[in-house]
Amino acid sequence: MSNMMGIINLDGANSMLKELCERRPVASLPVAGRYRVIDFAVSSMVNSGIDNVGVLLSAKARSVFDHLRSGKDWDLARHRGGLSYLPSDSYDGKPVTGNLSGLYHNLDYVQHTKAEYVLFAQADSLYNIDFRQMLLFHQNTGADITMLYSKAPQDIPGDTAVMKINENGRVTDIAKQMTTLRGANDFLGIYLMSKDTFNKVVTNGYERGGTDLLLDGIIRHMDEYSIFGCEHKGYVARINSTMAYYNANRSFLKPEIWNEVFMEHGAIHTKTKDAAPVQYKETAKVTNSLIANGCVIRGEVENSILFRNVTVAEGVKIKDCIVMEHCVIEDNAMLRDVICDKNVTVSKDQWLKGAENYPLIVAKGTVI
Amino acid sequence: MYLGVNVMKTKCLAMILAGGQGSRLGALTKNIAKPAVPFGGKYRIIDFPLSNCANSGIDKVGVLTQYRPLELHTYLGTGNAWDLDTSNGGVFILPPYARDKGADWYKGTADAIYQNLNFIDMMDPEYVLILSGDHIYTMDYSKMLDAHRANKADATIGVFEVPWEEAPRFGIMNTDSVDGRIVEFEEKPAKPKSNLASMGIYIFNRSFLDKYLKADAIDEGSSHDFGKNIIPAMLNDNARLYSYAFEGYWKDVGTIESLWQANMDLLQDEPPFSFNNDWRIYSSNPSLPPHYVGPEAQVSCSMLNEGSMILGEVDHSVLFSGVKIGKGAKVTNSVVMPFTTIEENAVVDHAIVAQNCIISAGAQVVGEMGNIAVVPEGKTVESQADNSQQVS
Numbered sequence: 001m002s003n004m005m006g007i008i009n010l011d012g013a014n015s016m017l018k019e020l021c022e023r024r025p026v027a028s029l030p031v032a033g034r035y036r037v038i039d040f041a042v043s044s045m046v047n048s049g050i051d052n053v054g055v056l057l058s059a060k061a062r063s064v065f066d067h068l069r070s071g072k073d074w075d076l077a078r079h080r081g082g083l084s085y086l087p088s089d090s091y092d093g094k095p096v097t098g099n100l101s102g103l104y105h106n107l108d109y110v111q112h113t114k115a116e117y118v119l120f121a122q123a124d125s126l127y128n129i130d131f132r133q134m135l136l137f138h139q140n141t142g143a144d145i146t147m148l149y150s151k152a153p154q155d156i157p158g159d160t161a162v163m164k165i166n167e168n169g170r171v172t173d174i175a176k177q178m179t180t181l182r183g184a185n186d187f188l189g190i191y192l193m194s195k196d197t198f199n200k201v202v203t204n205g206y207e208r209g210g211t212d213l214l215l216d217g218i219i220r221h222m223d224e225y226s227i228f229g230c231e232h233k234g235y236v237a238r239i240n241s242t243m244a245y246y247n248a249n250r251s252f253l254k255p256e257i258w259n260e261v262f263m264e265h266g267a268i269h270t271k272t273k274d275a276a277p278v279q280y281k282e283t284a285k286v287t288n289s290l291i292a293n294g295c296v297i298r299g300e301v302e303n304s305i306l307f308r309n310v311t312v313a314e315g316v317k318i319k320d321c322i323v324m325e326h327c328v329i330e331d332n333a334m335l336r337d338v339i340c341d342k343n344v345t346v347s348k349d350q351w352l353k354g355a356e357n358y359p360l361i362v363a364k365g366t367v368i
Numbered sequence: 369m370y371l372g373v374n375v376m377k378t379k380c381l382a383m384i385l386a387g388g389q390g391s392r393l394g395a396l397t398k399n400i401a402k403p404a405v406p407f408g409g410k411y412r413i414i415d416f417p418l419s420n421c422a423n424s425g426i427d428k429v430g431v432l433t434q435y436r437p438l439e440l441h442t443y444l445g446t447g448n449a450w451d452l453d454t455s456n457g458g459v460f461i462l463p464p465y466a467r468d469k470g471a472d473w474y475k476g477t478a479d480a481i482y483q484n485l486n487f488i489d490m491m492d493p494e495y496v497l498i499l500s501g502d503h504i505y506t507m508d509y510s511k512m513l514d515a516h517r518a519n520k521a522d523a524t525i526g527v528f529e530v531p532w533e534e535a536p537r538f539g540i541m542n543t544d545s546v547d548g549r550i551v552e553f554e555e556k557p558a559k560p561k562s563n564l565a566s567m568g569i570y571i572f573n574r575s576f577l578d579k580y581l582k583a584d585a586i587d588e589g590s591s592h593d594f595g596k597n598i599i600p601a602m603l604n605d606n607a608r609l610y611s612y613a614f615e616g617y618w619k620d621v622g623t624i625e626s627l628w629q630a631n632m633d634l635l636q637d638e639p640p641f642s643f644n645n646d647w648r649i650y651s652s653n654p655s656l657p658p659h660y661v662g663p664e665a666q667v668s669c670s671m672l673n674e675g676s677m678i679l680g681e682v683d684h685s686v687l688f689s690g691v692k693i694g695k696g697a698k699v700t701n702s703v704v705m706p707f708t709t710i711e712e713n714a715v716v717d718h719a720i721v722a723q724n725c726i727i728s729a730g731a732q733v734v735g736e737m738g739n740i741a742v743v744p745e746g747k748t749v750e751s752q753a754d755n756s757q758q759v760s
Contacts, residue, residue, distance in 0.1 A: 033658035034674075043655075255677060258660055263675070267655035274650050276643030277409035277673040277686075278659070284668055292658035293410075293674055294644050305658075309644060 002049030002132055004192070005115035007086070008041050009099050009122045009213075010058050016158050016241035019361045020341065026239055027123035028063035030324050030342065032252050033292040033305050036067055037239055038123040039270045045119065046074050047266030048131035052081035052113050056102045057088055067271050074269045084109065098211030103202045110195060118198040120213070122189030126248055127236040128265045134192055134230050143228035144197050145218065147171060148190040150232045156180040158240035161187040161214060163229050171227040174219050185229060188236060191218075197225065235260050246339065246359050249305050249322050253288055275308045283314050299329070307342075320356070338362060380513055380571075381493035382426045383484070384417050385477050386501035387434030387463075392623045395744035396722055401433065403501030404440040405627070406705045406723065408634055409671040409686045411651045412443060413621060415450075416506065417499045418459070419650045422450045424509040427457035428491055431501070432480045434473060437463055449652040462487060476592030482581040488574065496577055498594065500568040504630050505618040506641045506649070512612045513571060521610040522576045523602060525550065526569030528618050538565035539595045543611045550609040553599050564611060566595065567618060576607070617641055628720055628740045631686045631703045635669050656689050664695060680710070694729065705745075714751075719743065 010025040020029055027038035038055075045053055053076055055064065070076075071083030086109060088102025096102065110118060117138070119131055129148075138146040149163055156179065163185040164173035180186045191213075193201070201217040210216025218227070235257055237248035252258050262268055275294030280286070284297040291297070294309035299316030307325040312318065315332035322339045329335065330348045337354035341364040346352065350368050354360030362368065390402025397405060403414035414431070421429050429452060433440055447459030462484050464474050474480035481488075481498065488496060495516070497509055507526075516524040527541050535557070541564045542552040554560070580598050584590050590597045602609055617640030621627040633640050643649065656675030661667060666681045675690040680697035687693075687704045694712035702719045710716055711729040718735035722745040727733055730751040735741030743749060 252657070253660070255660060255662070258657060258677070262657035268657070269655045272653035274648050274653065276649070277671040279639070279643075280667045280670045280672065280682075281637060282669050286661045286667055287665060288663040289661050290658045291661060291672070296644075307658075 002135065003115050004045075004048070004050050004117045004119045004131065004135060005110070005113045006042075006045040006050045006053040007103070007110070007118060007120045008038065008045075008053060008055045009120065009189075010038070010056065010061065010064060011099075011122070011124070017239070017245065018242055019363050020242065020245060020339070023060060023364075024063045025058060025060055025123075028067055029239060029245065030307060031126060031239070031245070032249060033290045033307050035268060035270045036063075037126065038064065038067070039268055040126045040128065041121045041123045042068070042074050042076075043266065043268045044127065044129045044131060045121070046076065046269070047128070050115075050119065050131065051076070051078060052084075052115060054084045054086045054106065054109060056086045056099060056106070058096075058099075058102070069271070073271050081113070098216075099213050100202060100206045100210050100216060103213065104206040107199055107202060110198065113195075116194060118191075118193055118195055120191045120193075120198070124240065125188055125236055125238045126261070127188075127232070127234065128261045128268060129190075129232060129234070129236075130265065131192070134190075137230045138192050138228070141169060141228045142226070144193060144225040145201070145227045146192040146230050147174075147227060148188045148192075148230050148232050149185045150188060150236050152180040152182055152184045152186045154182050156186070156238070156240075156244065158238070158244055160238075160240070161189075163187055165229040169228050169230075171222075171229045174214070174222070176215070176219075185231075186238075188232060188238070192230075201225075242339075242359065242361065243357065246322065250303070250320075252290055252305070253303065258290075273308060284312075320359075322359075341365075344368070378428055378491050378493040380426055380495040380497055380509075381488060381491045382417075382421045382429045382497040382499060382509070383462075383481060383488075384414065384429060384431045384499045384501050385480060385568075386414060386431050386440065387437075387474055387480060388502065389435040390502065390622065393627065394624060395742050396624070396627070396720065397436070398744060399436060400439045401436050401501075402622070404443055405621075406688055407504065407621065407627070408631060408649075409673045409688055411649055413504065414440070414443075414501045415649055415651045416504050417501060418447075418450045418452070419648065420505075420507050420509060421499075422452055422650060423647050424507075426497065426509060427452060427454055428460070428493070429458070430460045430462050430484065430487055430491075432462045432474065432484065434464060434480075437461075443652065445652075450650045460487065476597075477594045478581060478584050478590075478598045479592035481577075482585050482592070485578065485581065488578075493574055496572050496574050498568075498570040498572070502622055503567065503618060503620055505567075505614070505616065506647055507569075507614055507616070507618075509569075509571075512569070515612050516571045516610065519547070519549075519610045520608065521571075522573055522607045523599075524571045524610045524612050525599070526567040526614050527564040527611045528567050528614050530563050530565045532560070532563050535560035535563045535565065540564060541566060541611050548611045548613070550603065550611050553595075553603055555595055564613070567614060568595075569614075570594065571612075624720065624740050624742060625738065628703060628718075632684065632701070634671055634686060635684055654689060662695075665693075680712075688723070697727075722747075725749070 010027040076083040086106040160180040205217035279296045281298040285300040290305045292308040297312045298314040299312040302319045304321040311328045313331045317334045324342045327344045333346045334351040338360045340362045343365045345367045386403040390397040446453040619630040659676035662679040665678045673689040678693045679695045680693040683700045685702045688706040690707040692709040696713040697710045699716045705723040708725040710727045714727045715732045719733045719741040721743040726748040
């Protein structure tokens with residue numbers, strides 16, 4: 001129990017994710033060998049004692065239903081509270097743009113929950129955050145709205161919002177930009193506020209023709225609220241471009257990050273699939289890689305991430321790649337700097353090569 | 369029992385005998401029952417009969433427990449891991465319990481079922497399938513039930529062809545070669561007439577079983593065992609007992625050597641059963657990340673599970689979840705159970721290392737064929753060559 005309820009937004013800024021998000025929201029993008037991006041937000045909420053999570057649905061949400069189902073794998077299939085789906089249907093016949101409409105039409109759901117605070121998170125980042133610390137910060141500062149940010153360790157291309165924060169921790173300016181510069185206060189898309197404030201932000205924004213929570217709900221009304229920035233100092237990776245996706249996956253090849261995110265705090269839960277342990281055969285040669293259950297490996301794998309149930313045949317060389325679920329890499333094929341979406345087959349003797357800063361993406365289900 | 373309206377009648381109820389101590393597994397079953405012993409990198413022994421039930425369409429399974437049942441009970445939970453947590457069926461945990469005239473332990477396999485006849489009445493099945501919780505195999509029980517019905521049998525016993533020289537170690541069924549009807553049962557015969565060993569899998573017509581269990585219960589000379597008492601009594605009465613021959617991999621993992629060997633069998637290039645087809649072996653899935661294999665690691669002919677971090681060398685071994693293998697460590701021909709750490713430059717060969725152990729840097733745990741080294745749960749092995757066999 002934590003007195004917070006969670007709301008999850010499926011889309012982030014994914015204009016630079018190209019093929020990977022053509023048919024799925026960034027929230028259901030497979031990541032780190034066995035997860036989907038949304039697992040990190042939902043698990044962090046559950047591990048922080050939040051037992052009431054609403055998922056704001058948007059277009060292309062089928063993969064999200066299929067993944068979360070009843071919420072059982074996150075212990076969210078409950079008699080009271082638990083997981084709820086919040087549809088953002090069009091109520092006036094016009095197509096829905098932005099998240100404000102969905103939030104506005106589900107405000108009654110928010111009002112009915114017992115929790116006092118609303119934690120709103122965009123499911124486009126990988127992290128394992130204890131939101132109870134954020135709640136303490138929020139209560140100590142007496143802020144109306146607390147926004148979580150991290151200091152950008154380097155320049156990060158891709159849509160972002162950066163915040164100016166004064167010495168008291170108060171947010172004085174927020175700007176949407178195309179690149180986060182090194183050292184900037186990079187907003188993580190996570191807000192905490194009381195239910196009343198949430199109601200006000202959403203109502204004011206939507207009823208004046210607004211579509212976006214950040215832009216129309218908050219930035220346009222900055223002087224009406226006391227907004228504080230809370231810094232997250234641990235690991236975080238926002239998935240807002242293909243390179244960001246590629247790098248985030250590969251960051252888990254560092255044992256200290258693997259430990260920090262998956263082993264030291266609460267577990268990151270995901271849909272379970274009963275895959276068998278990985279079978280390494282006699283000719284297997286695997287180094288610096290993350291290998292998910294159900295894989296059968298006879299070839300060479302280096303600096304790569306293999307998702308569940310990938311088959312790597314004899315003579316195969318895979319280097320600097322991300323290979324998603326159920327891919328089959330046949331004899332003597334070679335892959336380098338490649339992202340294979342789900343169910344890809346690379347036939348015998350084929351060579352595929354992307355570039356270090358521009359991985360080749362093979363679309364879901366392709367047979368090469 | 370009131371189970372709601374329109375409940376489908378139970379055709380076949382499975383009863384898994386999971387109460388044995390498994391004393392021949394020594395240190396591995398000091399704190400847990402044999403069916404809860406980890407097997408195959410991810411599973412526990414009882415996952416095999418439970419998954420077989422789930423995959424055979426049997427959704428009501430009684431699990432009879434007695435020896436050290438805490439961990440086993442926790443593991444079974446609601447039966448959710450095997451998809452058996454339905455509103456009318458599921459896993460029913462059946463430990464011995466007190467009655468108005470006192471309390472009794474389960475005194476044998478037949479007595480255990482006898483003491484739960486009221487549970488069987490409650491479920492009201494046509495057939496009762498009796499299984500043991502200590503065998504590794506995948507089997508479609510629905511086919512055995514079909515054969516049972518086709519033969520109009522009173523009882524059907526699963527049999528498995530063993531090498532003739534091993535037959536004297538088993539309960540052997542002598543059958544009519546035409547239709548598989550059992551004519552004689554010999555427990556561990558010195559001169560076997562057949563090599564069909566009983567797998568400890570029985571299907572009985574319920575009322576038929578009921579009659580023999582009640583008769584056995586009042587027989588003071590009986591040791592209340594299916595193999596020793598019930599089956600011979602049935603044969604004595606010339607009842608219709610049939611054998612059902614199972615073809616495929618079947619292994620009794622009752623000893624350290626056979627448990628080790630069964631794990632090693634999984635490492636063949638073509639494993640004895642394919643793990644990732646439709647006949648899934650279900651197990652509880654802890655939320656752990658894919659395992660990480662480090663830059664200097666070497667892994668071959670092995671099975672590795674989630675949450676492990678491999679920085680050393682692993683060959684011909686089965687590693688469970690959360691295992692850490694330090695740099696320069698060498699693990700060969702071994703089984704390493706969950707959350708055990710093998711530190712830098714340690715050597716583990718021909719060994720079974722139970723869960724939550726630490727093999728300290730530079731330490732050696734070395735067994736040999738026929739004398740597998742065992743490190744019991746939670747033990748720390750220091751480096752001054754504590755390489756004695758069978759540590760506890």
